[in-house]
Amino acid sequence: MTHPGTLVLITGAAVLAPLLVFAVGRRVRVPLVIFEIALGILIGPDVLGWAHTDEVTDALADLGLSMLIFLAGYEIEFAAVRGDTLRRSLWSWLVSLGLGIGLAFLVSGGDVFEAFVIGTALTSTALGTVLPMLRDSGELKGRFGTVMSAFGAVGEFGPVVAVALLLSGRRPAESAALLAGFGVITAVAVLWALRPRPPWFGRLAERTLHSSAQFAVRFVMLLLACMLGLAEVFGLDVLLGAFAAGVLTRIILHRAAPAASGEVLGKVEAMGFGFLVPLFYVVTGIEFDLDALIHDPVALLLVPVFLLLVLLVRGGPVFALAPKDLGSRDRTALALFASTCLPLVVAITTIGVDQELLASEEAASLVGAAMISVLVLPLLAARLRSADRGAGRAARARPAPEAVDDSESW
Template structure:
């Protein structure tokens, strides 16, 4: 109990220290807050100082944080903005990334199953991490930001599909049937939600928006819990359910007054980025096995190798999603944004280790590369976009 109490206090302290540290260095360099959260977790965790330990309770909170991160990603995607050319090009790039990632994994391990783990990890894009960065930088609604959103949507949803197909007992036929059933059930719920006016639902949200009732937030937690539990019971990855919950909520609340939607989004941001998401990233740092890297020169050498593979395997194909007429700087930014990955990498490597498919050294190297990608690539990408003019969005009828 004492260990849990100390861990909770120190995690809360790290969550407060991270934005202060980001603010302190932003005049020299703008570093995403998640980088400080991960680094602080590593420094205070068992890898360095050993002041804070991961517990079952903090791991559960971290799982909620990861689910909330994917919920926000699903909720913030504007499918009307990314449909057509951006989504088609992003999907084509992701297929290339998956094939290239699996080929790289096969070359490294000479085995089929570990190559799938490595390939899925390398073809991911951290949309939930990138969205706040794009929003804070004022790039979310630009054509380049829309392209990155399309890349992130495919780069998170695609790996979740691949994870679910591969890890559902590794029986492709049964896994495909279960996945199809989940997708059809979710699609039906989204369709019904889009067709209904939700008059009573919206009126109760309005009445409780500024009271202790908080019907909207309670409804969000119910939808998130239902789809996460459903996906888990079906043997699918819980992140697929969290992502679908975000999309479903976006449809359900679409006809509410804009002012109320804005208030709800701020409340969700407060819960996600003020509480649960920081716990996930801090816990990632705490659980990071630094000893697996430092004790093995080979594993340590794999970190820059995987970082380079993220650029090669995921970043280069991402340029397919660049808006028509993009400058060279904008294309370089899209490559860097597309190669930014961490949450899916953490999830995939954790499952891979649980199934004894990859070593702790490979898992730590992949996570380490993901951490460095979050540290370096968005920063370099934003520098590429500084002082550049974004092209006008391409016409929906334009031939790609």
């Protein structure tokens, strides 16, 4: 049984975090997740020593991580991520994975499994952090937003699959066979989701939106539980099941209850971002090994090293393989956005530490680098984009040069 004061402290930190975001928002834009993790570190054992995790908080944090990945899967619009852009995003991620594991192999001193953990973490993209910025600037539906959605979607989905393959503790062939089986069942579920739903489904979803029945929300939770259970049965990481559940939920709600889908998602997001997801981040801060990071010069030195590796491993291939119609500034902004990584870095390093494949000091260094990436890289990318938009507006506003009538010169 958890101490009631621990949950009070965790939820109190979750409430304080958005207040701090709004307090500093006039001067600098700091992502909410930074404050959630920082407050967790503050109340954790390495600073104030007020909060300690236990089985209950760990279980809730695991559920929060599943909800985070579920919502990431829901965000992806597969209609927008296809064709040449999708092929380029896939190839860029595969190059990132090979480059990341190769460089991590050198950093880890030849430890293969540690290299898998570090290399996979270096290839992720925090799509949930980047998309709201593009939505606020009105670019999400434009060309740049579409390309970023494709590269970000692969940056979310690729590491989840890699975790299932590389960090399952089995031989790669066995993991691949189990992953293929999971994929077949998921594909069948997608085909089922694409079929027209009976009319009563949509009517019942709309009729119970504001009642205690909440049919659609309960159905979404059932779908999430089923996909988590399916991943568990196949011996795969539950992150894969959570991601698949998000994809399936989007298809079902948009086809069966299009009028209510937005409100249903809002209710699910309220559960996720209102309680479970911030709890996961605050618990991550509580478990963050700040003492090791501060007192270990090597771990502290690894923070900027990992940040440079993120830019090289993730940003380099994205810049090189971005669609040809993007200019160099847009390609740079795309690479910076794609290199923004925190949620999956936290998840992957947590798995690595739990399986004793990664030392807590290295996990702290990776998470520290990812926190800096969320703080700095999107702001740099946004400035590049705003500068381009300003230049474009100036060019459009500039009067065209008057035509010269040189007929009399003849």
